[in-house]
Amino acid sequence: MDQGKFKRRLSLLDLSLLGIGSMVGSGWLFASQKAAGFAGGDAWMAWIFGAIAVLLIGLVYGELAAAIPRAGGFVRYPDYTHGSLVGFLIGFASMMAYSSVAGVEAEAVRGYMSSYIPGLEDAAQNVTAWGYLLQIALLVIFFLINYWSVNVFGKINTIVTLLKFIVPLLTIILLLVHFHPHNFAVGGASPGGVHGAMQALTAGGLVFAFLGFRQAVDFGAEARNPQRDIPRAIIIAVIGASAIYILLQISFIGAVPASHLTQGWGGVNFKSPFANLLETLGLGWAAVIIYADAILSPSGTGNIYLSGTARTLFAWAKNGYFYSVIGKVDARTGIPRGGLWMTLIL
Numbered sequence: 002m003d004q005g006k007f008k009r010r011l012s013l014l015d016l017s018l019l020g021i022g023s024m025v026g027s028g029w030l031f032a033s034q035k036a037a038g039f040a041g042g043d044a045w046m047a048w049i050f051g052a053i054a055v056l057l058i059g060l061v062y063g064e065l066a067a068a069i070p071r072a073g074g075f076v077r078y079p080d081y082t083h084g085s086l087v088g089f090l091i092g093f094a095s096m097m098a099y100s101s102v103a104g105v106e107a108e109a110v111r112g113y114m115s116s117y118i119p120g121l122e123d124a125a126q127n128v129t130a131w132g133y134l135l136q137i138a139l140l141v142i143f144f145l146i147n148y149w150s151v152n153v154f155g156k157i158n159t160i161v162t163l164l165k166f167i168v169p170l171l172t173i174i175l176l177l178v179h180f181h182p183h184n185f186a187v188g189g190a191s192p193g194g195v196h197g198a199m200q201a202l203t204a205g206g207l208v209f210a211f212l213g214f215r216q217a218v219d220f221g222a223e224a225r226n227p228q229r230d231i232p233r234a235i236i237i238a239v240i241g242a243s244a245i246y247i248l249l250q251i252s253f254i255g256a257v258p259a260s261h262l263t264q265g266w267g268g269v270n271f272k273s274p275f276a277n278l279l280e281t282l283g284l285g286w287a288a289v290i291i292y293a294d295a296i297l298s299p300s301g302t303g304n305i306y307l308s309g310t311a312r313t314l315f316a317w318a319k320n321g322y323f324y325s326v327i328g329k330v331d332a333r334t335g336i337p338r339g340g341l342w343m344t345l346i347l
Contacts, residue, residue, distance in 0.1 A: 020238025023213025026302030042185030073316025106303030189265010
């Protein structure tokens with residue numbers, strides 16, 4: 002593989018939507034119900050706490066990435082600041098964390114598609130051979146989207162992420178039409194209140210919904226204007242995603258019918274929260290759209306993380322702790338193709 006350089010093709014919009022596309026994946030379909038179980042009517046506060054905490058962390062990395070834009074910056078910077086031991090451990094942990102996401106999202110797509118396509122799961126909901134082939138095919142598609150150029154990847158991601166906005170916004174509008182303010186006074190959450198909001202953020206895992214802000218940092222070497230755009234992209238991504246999550250949370254709490262709140266928020270247990278809620282409200286046609294989005298959203302997130310994983314492996318190799326072929330960039334496309342192949346295998 003001829004050694005090349007990354008091509009600076011990603012605009013502020015591309016970087017921002019990389020972050021939002023990573024954050025708004027399959028999680029939005031379940032997070033609001035989980036948060037309501039912890040905090041009830043105060044669950045919206047969890048998203049504000051999470052946005053503030055992640056934004057403070059993100060701006061530190063934004064400052065670093067603006068000054069020293071590097072592919073896989075989350076792996077490069079600890080090696081610069083803390084030495085080889087920390088650099089190796091952060092690289093290994095990042096490889097394990099990043100490389101699992103694309104596979105998990107492919108599995109999520111298969112899970113939702115099994116509602117429409119028979120044969121992907123058996124009667125006990127175990128994955129069949131056809132289901133595994135579908136998951137592998139999805140990963141190969143993600144790989145091919147990333148293989149040819151960062152410009153193709155960026156534009157496809159921008160289109161997919163914009164489409165992903167439509168369904169949450171439609172859901173918010175429809176649920177606000179059925180809004181009941183008194184739902185915010187219903188108890189039954191455990192532990193409830195601000196304490197419950199903090200538990201939802203940590204024990205409930207809501208904070209992980211914001212970790213996509215890392216993408217602007219990891220694609221820093223491919224930003225057209227990293228000094229200006231990376232910090233801005235982090236701010237836009239975190240604020241944009243948190244606004245969507247807060248509105249989804251408020252609309253979910255306000256739209257749950259009183260008949261489902263007889264045991265309080267701890268008794269609300271929809272299998273597919275937003276889709277089931279819309280069906281309960283007589284909006285079955287909108288539930289069908291949500292099920293379709295449940296296929297699109299994980300696909301977009303999986304595609305981003307497959308690309309991000311390749312940059313992480315590249316960074317680990319550039320630090321000197323992984324195979325040198327992974328630390329090379331294809332001269333023609335400006336893509337770390339060795340890292341992409343390794344990501345596909347992982």
